[in-house]
Amino acid sequence: MRFIQHNCIEGNDIDTRQADAVRRHAPHVILFESPRNTRSLGWSINGASLEERVRVVKEHKKHLRVVAQTYPWVWSEAFVLDNVVDLWKAQQQVDLYNVDAPSELLRQTIIHRWNQLEKPRRRGVHFPWWVYIYLRERMMADTVKQIIPRYREPDTLALVAMQKFHWLHVQFLLTQPSKQKIFTYYFAAFPNVFMHTLNKKVEGIGNPVLLKYWRTVSDFVE
Numbered sequence: 001m002r003f004i005q006h007n008c009i010e011g012n013d014i015d016t017r018q019a020d021a022v023r024r025h026a027p028h029v030i031l032f033e034s035p036r037n038t039r040s041l042g043w044s045i046n047g048a049s050l051e052e053r054v055r056v057v058k059e060h061k062k063h064l065r066v067v068a069q070t071y072p073w074v075w076s077e078a079f080v081l082d083n084v085v086d087l088w089k090a091q092q093q094v095d096l097y098n099v100d101a102p103s104e105l106l107r108q109t110i111i112h113r114w115n116q117l118e119k120p121r122r123r124g125v126h127f128p129w130w131v132y133i134y135l136r137e138r139m140m141a142d143t144v145k146q147i148i149p150r151y152r153e154p155d156t157l158a159l160v161a162m163q164k165f166h167w168l169h170v171q172f173l174l175t176q177p178s179k180q181k182i183f184t185y186y187f188a189a190f191p192n193v194f195m196h197t198l199n200k201k202v203e204g205i206g207n208p209v210l211l212k213y214w215r216t217v218s219d220f221v222e
Contacts (some may be wrong), residue, residue, distance in 0.1 A: 001029070001151050005160035005167045010073045018161045019079035025157060026092055030084070031144065032077070033162035034098040035106055046095040050088055057081050080161065099143040099162075101136045105213050108132055112207075121165060124189030128205045134186045135213045137166055141173035142217070179219050195220070 004025060009015045022030070045056045061078050068075035087094050100106065109115045114129040123130070140162075151158075160167050172185060183195045193201055199221060202214050215221055 001148055001154075001156045001158055003158050003160050005162070005164060007164055008073060008076050008161065010071070010163075012072050014079070015073060015076045016079050018076065018159070019083050021159055022080055022083040022087070022094075025159065026087055026094075027157045027159035028093050029095050029097065029147070029151065029156065029158040030080070031147070031158060031160050031162065032096065032098045033100050033140075033166065034077075035100050035103040036098045036143065046097075053088060054085055057085055077161075097143070097147055099140050099147075101139045101213070104209060105132070105135060108207065108209055123186075124191070127187075127190055127193070127201070128207065128210065130186055130190075131202055131205065131210055131214065133169075134182075135210065135217060137169045137173060138217050138219070139213075140166065141170045144170060145174060182219050 004021065004027070006018045006021045007015075008018050021027075045053050048056075061081060064074055064078050084094050084096070109129070109132060112128070114126065114132060117126050117129060162170075169185075173182070177185070180195065183198065187193050187195075187198060199214075202218075203211060205211070
């Protein structure tokens with residue numbers, strides 16, 4: 001499987017770069033940075049009839065329109081889906097997968113305003129946010145790892161419709177690095193955080209949702 005990645009600016013305007021990539025590259029697979037447990041386009045409709053896939057896309061676009069009233073950039077996905085439907089009608093296989101963490105975890109950055117932090121991507125700053133990012137990307141990588149074996153043909157093309165920031169980290173996790181390398185990558189820049197105390201540091205955040213997913217998907221829980 002070959003991958004191409006395109007960003008979407010999460011702002012107040014429509015960004016058609018991902019939609020343009022669908023038209024230009026005609027990918028066989030699209031990996032969306034969307035929660036797996038919501039009204040998912042993925043998994044369930046792959047292999048369904050054209051009529052059923054188009055029906056589900058129309059329903060999903062209604063959902064996107066509602067969300068876009070708060071987050072305008074979300075409507076960019078509607079243009080992606082329009083181009084996917086065109087490919088389906090041209091007999092092109094395009095399978096869709098939502099690969100992000102469950103919405104329960106994703107909501108934490110809005111609830112705690114981590115998405116409004118100054119320079120949140122700087123390593124060694126904002127420990128709870130980096131725990132949140134690690135958990136999301138751990139689940140993204142695990143999901144992508146499940147998808148890859150479904151496509152044996154080496155020329156299968158997957159469009160990665162997620163932010164480059166995430167995709168770089170997911171690619172790192174897909175190399176199956178050691179626990180020590182993962183710790184160094186995500187957490188070693190934090191002062192007074194060590195691998196043998198990491199679990200207690202996460203518990204000390206006092207966030208039950210983070211702790212729930214830490215205990216189920218983290219590489220650091222025995």
